[in-house]
Amino acid sequence: AQSVTQPDIHITVSEGASLELRCNYSYGATPYLFWYVQSPGQGLQLLLKYFSGDTLVQGIKGFEAEFKRSQSSFNLRKPSVHWSDAAEYFCAVASGYNQGGKLIFGQGTELSVKP
């Protein structure tokens, strides 16, 4: 069965510091991978996605993620965190779109940013 694991429930970083949020997936075929961000009481905003090709993908707000098939990982990174990045981050994998394409989410990582 497909699954997504985000090992870190909560991470605190200082403003200006670099960030890496971990995501591991379990999926039989080439996965469709996503990172979404959710601010308190808000909807889910797509940060970036990976389907194929270059394993380093760029997203909005200065985020990037690297797909590593050998490690079944899709970690999210940002070189310099801003206070406005404080939010909940969800990694997700989509089942094949010829199978409906539902998203399976990880448990989320809550990011706090210290001044």
Place this chain on the structure above:
Amino acid sequence: AAGVIQSPRHLIKEKRETATLKCYPIPRHDTVYWYQQGPGQDPQFLISFYEKMQSDKGSIPDRFSAQQFSDYHSELNMSSLELGDSALYFCAGRRQATDTQYFGPGTRLTVL
């Protein structure tokens, strides 16, 4: 650009009452997904539709039903509400043959 619209944004119901949540995807997005996010939880897939037909089903209680209409909007009907149904309900839309789901702001349902 047009976004996904969900209504109402907030809903308060009593136990055993019914509720109807509505979702209006981005124009020409013909596939709709519903997700439920409990407090402190990740979103869980409930059900999806493509061209008015159910395309997939997840952990949706039998007390819930949903449908998609010819204009692609969708409604989630919830009956005999329980306290545990209190959650944030998201819908997402996708255009067939594309790969990204776009989420609405969610409906926060509180069952008292």
